[in-house]
Amino acid sequence: MSADADPWAALAPAFVDRHYATARGRTRTRVIDAHLRWHLPEPPAPLVDIGGGAGTQSLPLARRGHPVTIVDPSEAMLGRARAALAREPGAVAARVELIRATGVDAVELLGAGRYAGVLCHGVISYVDDPAPFVAALCALVRPAGVVSILAKNAATMAVRPAFEGRWRDALRSFDARGEINALGVATRGDTVDGIAALMAAHEVRMIDWYGVRVFVEAWPGDSEIPGDIDDIVAVELEASRREPYRRLSRLFHVLGRRSG
Numbered sequence: 001m002s003a004d005a006d007p008w009a010a011l012a013p014a015f016v017d018r019h020y021a022t023a024r025g026r027t028r029t030r031v032i033d034a035h036l037r038w039h040l041p042e043p044p045a046p047l048v049d050i051g052g053g054a055g056t057q058s059l060p061l062a063r064r065g066h067p068v069t070i071v072d073p074s075e076a077m078l079g080r081a082r083a084a085l086a087r088e089p090g091a092v093a094a095r096v097e098l099i100r101a102t103g104v105d106a107v108e109l110l111g112a113g114r115y116a117g118v119l120c121h122g123v124i125s126y127v128d129d130p131a132p133f134v135a136a137l138c139a140l141v142r143p144a145g146v147v148s149i150l151a152k153n154a155a156t157m158a159v160r161p162a163f164e165g166r167w168r169d170a171l172r173s174f175d176a177r178g179e180i181n182a183l184g185v186a187t188r189g190d191t192v193d194g195i196a197a198l199m200a201a202h203e204v205r206m207i208d209w210y211g212v213r214v215f216v217e218a219w220p221g222d223s224e225i226p227g228d229i230d231d232i233v234a235v236e237l238e239a240s241r242r243e244p245y246r247r248l249s250r251l252f253h254v255l256g257r258r259s260g
Contacts, residue, residue: 006076011183012074012080014183015053016053016056022225023232024219031212032212035240039255040146041116045066047118047119050106050136050137051073051103054084055081058070059088059092059096062088065095069115070099073100081096104133115142116145117146118138118141120147120150122150122151123150141258143259143260144258147199147258152189153190153250157174157177158173159250163220176189190252203258203259204259205257210241210252211241211245211246211249212236214240214250
């Protein structure tokens with residue numbers, strides 16, 4: 001893949017440096033990390049992060065002792081991961097392998113049934129057809145292993161434009177299944193039941209699901225959210241597992257376990 005074929009080369013700075021540095025971005029990372037702690041096996045269980053980009057979600061797992069393979073088609077994003085690894089202690093950096101590939105190609109490159117945990121967070125929204133993508137994720141996980149998928153919530157497409165005062169956009173969004181996101185890229189929404197059904201077709205049964213980013217969506221764009229980040233995360237984590245709050249989330253996090 002040439003540099004010109006890497007759409008994330010121009011988007012990486014905004015995504016990594018701006019979004020993940022905000023309270024909204026840090027909240028997302030920490031809430032998902034808590035969910036993973038609840039469900040992943042203890043380290044050093046091997047993990048693979050499909051579309052793992054700069055390693056924002058993977059590095060905390062490597063610090064806890066997991067060997068982690070980050071797979072991403074973008075050299076720009078993997079470059080950010082290399083830079084982050086250079087700032088880590090040698091023992092942590094040694095646990096992380098970087099592979100440039102698509103999620104669908106990862107099975108052939110890495111081998112089926114190899115990982116105790118397969119992560120794919122915020123990637124499936126950029127895929128036109130989620131079925132072959134989910135099939136690849138399920139193929140990578142070993143029996144009794146965990147598949148973790150973060151997707152955009154199709155049921156709450158009207159929330160963001162409404163919070164931002166874009167009322168006509170909000171009205172059109174009630175039945176929408178996609179949108180142009182803050183990076184200017186077309187994305188697709190999914191449903192918990194839809195993702196669970198795709199996993200179940202490959203012997204991965206949903207064990208739980210959570211909402212991600214509930215209350216932090218009330219602040220438009222990358223504006224600063226008032227309050228201590230630990231307090232924000234604590235509230236968002238509680239909302240992530242409670243009804244009806246989790247159903248109002250911007251994103252949802254599905255975890256499934258492979259039979260065997």
